[in-house]
Amino acid sequence: MITINEDNLFATIIKGSLGLLLFLTLGGFVLFSTKVALGALAGGCIAIGNFFWVRNVLQRILGLLPANVTIYAQLRFIGRLGVTGLALYFIITSGWFSLAGLFVGLSVIVINIIALSLYSALRAGG
Numbered sequence: 001m002i003t004i005n006e007d008n009l010f011a012t013i014i015k016g017s018l019g020l021l022l023f024l025t026l027g028g029f030v031l032f033s034t035k036v037a038l039g040a041l042a043g044g045c046i047a048i049g050n051f052f053w054v055r056n057v058l059q060r061i062l063g064l065l066p067a068n069v070t071i072y073a074q075l076r077f078i079g080r081l082g083v084t085g086l087a088l089y090f091i092i093t094s095g096w097f098s099l100a101g102l103f104v105g106l107s108v109i110v111i112n113i114i115a116l117s118l119y120s121a122l123r124a125g126g
Contacts, residue, residue, distance in 0.1 A: 004120060010055065016112040017048055021105065028101050039098035042091050043105020046084060051109050053080050 004012050021044035029037035057076045061069050091097050 004116065012116065013051070013109070013112055014048065016116065017044070017051075017108045020112055021045075021048070021108050024104055024108070028098075028104075032101075033098070035096065035098040036101035038096060039091075039101025039103075040105040041101075042097055043102040044108040045105075046087055047106050047109045050080065050084060 021041065024040045024044065025037050028040045057073065057080075061073055064072060088102075091102060092099065
C-alpha cells in the first residue's frame with residue numbers, strides 16, 4: 001500500500017490522471033468512436049498541461065521578491081488562459097474531436113483529485 005503525503009502528492013495526481021486518461025481514451029475508442037477518444041485525449045492533455053503550468057508558476061512565485069509577485073502572477077495567468085483558449089478554439093472548430101470527449105478529458109485532474117480525497121478519507125476512517 002502506498003502512503004500519500006506532501007512529498008509524493010503531485011506525482012500521485014499526475015500518475016493517476018495519466019492512467020485515467022489512458023483508460024478514458026481507450027474506452028472512448030472501443031465503446032464510442034475515434035472522435036470521442038481524440039476528444040478525451042486532447043482534453044486530458046490540456047488539463048494535465050495546465051496542472052503542470054500552475055504548479056510551475058506557483059513554485060516560481062514563492063521564490064520571487066514580494067514586489068514582483070503580482071505582475072508575474074497576472075501575466076502568467078493571462079498567458080496560460082490565452083494559450084488554453086486558443087488550443088480549445090482550434091480543437092472545437094477543427095471537427096476532429098467530440099465535444100463530449102473533450103469535456104470528459106478536461107475533467108481528468110478533478111476526477112483524480114476527488115478519488116484521491118475519498119481514498120484518503122476512507123483510509124483514515126472518516
